[in-house]
Amino acid sequence: MHFRPCIDIHNGRVKQIVGGSLKDEGNSARENFVSGYDGDYYADMYRTDGLKGGHIIILNPKESEYYKADLKQAELALTAYKGGLQIGGGVTQDNAERFIDMGASHVIVTSCVFKNGEINMDNLKALVSAVSKEHLVLDLSCRRRADGYYIVTDRWQKFTNVPVNRETMDFLSEYCDEYLIHAVDVEGHASGIEEDVAALLGDWGRLPMTYAGGVAGFEDIERLNTLGRGRIDVTIGSALDIFGGSMSYRDVVNYVKSL
Helix, strand or coil: CCECCEEEEECCEEEEECHHHCECHHHECCEEEECCCCHHHHHHHHHHCCCCCEEEEECCCCCCCCHHHHHHHHHHHHHHCCCCEEEECCCCCCCHHHHHHHCCCEEEECCCCEECCEECHHHHHHHHHHHCHHHEEEECCEEEECCEEEEEECCCCEEEEEECCHHHHHHHCCCCCEEEEEECCCCCCCCCCCHHHHHHHHHHCCCCEEEECCCCCHHHHHHHHHHCCCCEEEECCCCEHHHCCCECHHHHHHHHHHC
């Protein structure tokens, strides 16, 4: 297990939000924390601590009045830590190469690939052509339905018909370098991990994977490591003291390194 740090950007600010509360209409979200620092502050911290593969997520759509300010925050972070961070949020085959040129190690994609409820193979292949498989992370962020977990898109507002299961992960692994999985139902709540998601990912384990959602204490990290069979990396947002939470960022960095 590795600790993968994060920088979430909404309305031009570094924030932590309750994942399921995000709405495009009115650029609204229920906020856990709004930082007084810009993206480069956090990127420089992660670079100094040698933390690689963290992710920047732009939470506004490209049509938002705040998107340009979001991009500025993202560029500050990518410039401060070239090659050390991934970026997602509104990434398509048309702009993916731009983010790599800005300094991202990978682009993270959901809505462009999981479009109109299905896997859009034309878009997926175009992304691979644009930046190569080695620079592509697929975001399998999911929410529970009665018969399992399904990928959600458009800033976690729309369900697709694509389940998160072994078959889906086997198929998509031919087109990407990593998976990022937000357990959206617990994202931002700091109320404990989604254990069924963690176990599913750990049972599969063929690609690097980063789990996000619900980590509230060190026992959650340990539980994730156990359920994930040591195959899943962890990211933590709202629970960290650098984002207004109670978990010491420094202690988390040291704890995960000790596992």
